[in-house]
Amino acid sequence: MSSNFETLKSLPSLKDSISHYGLDARKALGQHFLLDPGLCSRIAGLGGNLTGRHIIEIGPGPGGLTRALLLSEARTIHAVEIDQRAWPLLDDLSSHFPDRLTIVKQDALTLDASSLTDAPRQIIANLPYNVATPLLIGWLRQAEKWERLVLMFQKEVAERICAEPGSNAYGRLSVLCQWCAECSIALILPPGAFSPPPKVSSAVACLTPYSHQPPAALFKAMEQVTAAAFGQRRKMLRASLKSIGGETLLRSVDIDPTRRAETLTVDEFARLAVYHLEQTKRAS
Numbered sequence: 001m002s003s004n005f006e007t008l009k010s011l012p013s014l015k016d017s018i019s020h021y022g023l024d025a026r027k028a029l030g031q032h033f034l035l036d037p038g039l040c041s042r043i044a045g046l047g048g049n050l051t052g053r054h055i056i057e058i059g060p061g062p063g064g065l066t067r068a069l070l071l072s073e074a075r076t077i078h079a080v081e082i083d084q085r086a087w088p089l090l091d092d093l094s095s096h097f098p099d100r101l102t103i104v105k106q107d108a109l110t111l112d113a114s115s116l117t118d119a120p121r122q123i124i125a126n127l128p129y130n131v132a133t134p135l136l137i138g139w140l141r142q143a144e145k146w147e148r149l150v151l152m153f154q155k156e157v158a159e160r161i162c163a164e165p166g167s168n169a170y171g172r173l174s175v176l177c178q179w180c181a182e183c184s185i186a187l188i189l190p191p192g193a194f195s196p197p198p199k200v201s202s203a204v205a206c207l208t209p210y211s212h213q214p215p216a217a218l219f220k221a222m223e224q225v226t227a228a229a230f231g232q233r234r235k236m237l238r239a240s241l242k243s244i245g246g247e248t249l250l251r252s253v254d255i256d257p258t259r260r261a262e263t264l265t266v267d268e269f270a271r272l273a274v275y276h277l278e279q280t281k282r283a284s
């Protein structure tokens with residue numbers, strides 16, 4: 001730990017590294033960098049005790065959060081970065097920590113992140129906002145692989161993840177996340193915490209997956225049910241769920257067909273998903 005600290009202290013500052021490697025932030029890649037080491041270490045700390053943990057960081061960019069993770073007790077860090085311009089900077093950082101830091105030069109959207117490393121695994125990342133939701137849904141499909149996900153989103157997305165039934169923010173993402181994991185918002189950051197500042201505030205959501213996870217077919221059924229229900233959220237469920245069984249499906253699991261999607265609890269959605277899967281199996 002102290003030698004990690006000494007090594008990092010001997011490196012150029014984050015700002016100097018950014019200017020040395022000409023890493024000006026690009027909007028198209030959702031680049032809003034965290035330059036405050038104190039803030040980066042607070043985010044890394046949300047993973048809890050990282051002793052022996054294998055961390056995957058998506059989008060290390062100039063490496064502020066990566067440095068904080070290197071200062072933690074994490075056993076290894078795999079940092080997945082799509083921007084070729086950042087690779088020399090990250091290779092340089094990795095050369096100081098050859099046994100702990102691996103730079104993965106790939107698009108996170110097309111990568112099976114869990115295959116990078118052994119368990120116990122966590123993902124800790126300041127996500128590129130333009131692809132944050134599809135990334136999260138991909139990780140939820142294999143939620144059993146993760147000990148914890150510590151993820152920076154636009155605040156509005158973090159609120160949707162944690163929203164309660166009956167609220168405006170409650171939707172498909174809330175149901176999928178809360179079905180698989182205990183979810184909370186751990187930190188809210190104003191635009192000025194980033195360089196350059198985004199237009200909106202940001203928030204770190206922590207998702208701790210439950211020990212029992214739905215099998216893949218059931219997760220898919222839940223995706224179908226929630227897509228149909230929230231695709232037409234103002235309609236009564238008997239209408240929005242018509243294509244997958246409508247009133248019959250709802251009555252079979254004791255849900256009033258005149259209710260609207262936003263009033264259903266996660267457990268009620270789970271009942272619908274189980275029944276929908278059974279129906280699909282029977283029909284095939």
Ligand code: SAM
Nearest residue numbers: 029032033034059060061082083107108126128
């Ligand atoms: N972690 C850095 C920080 O906190 O300062 C940068 C965070 S910035 C919000 C998002 C990072 O994700 C950028 O470095 C960007 O190049 C990278 N990125 C964008 N799309 C990506 C993708 N599909 N796969 C991997 N990295 C991506």
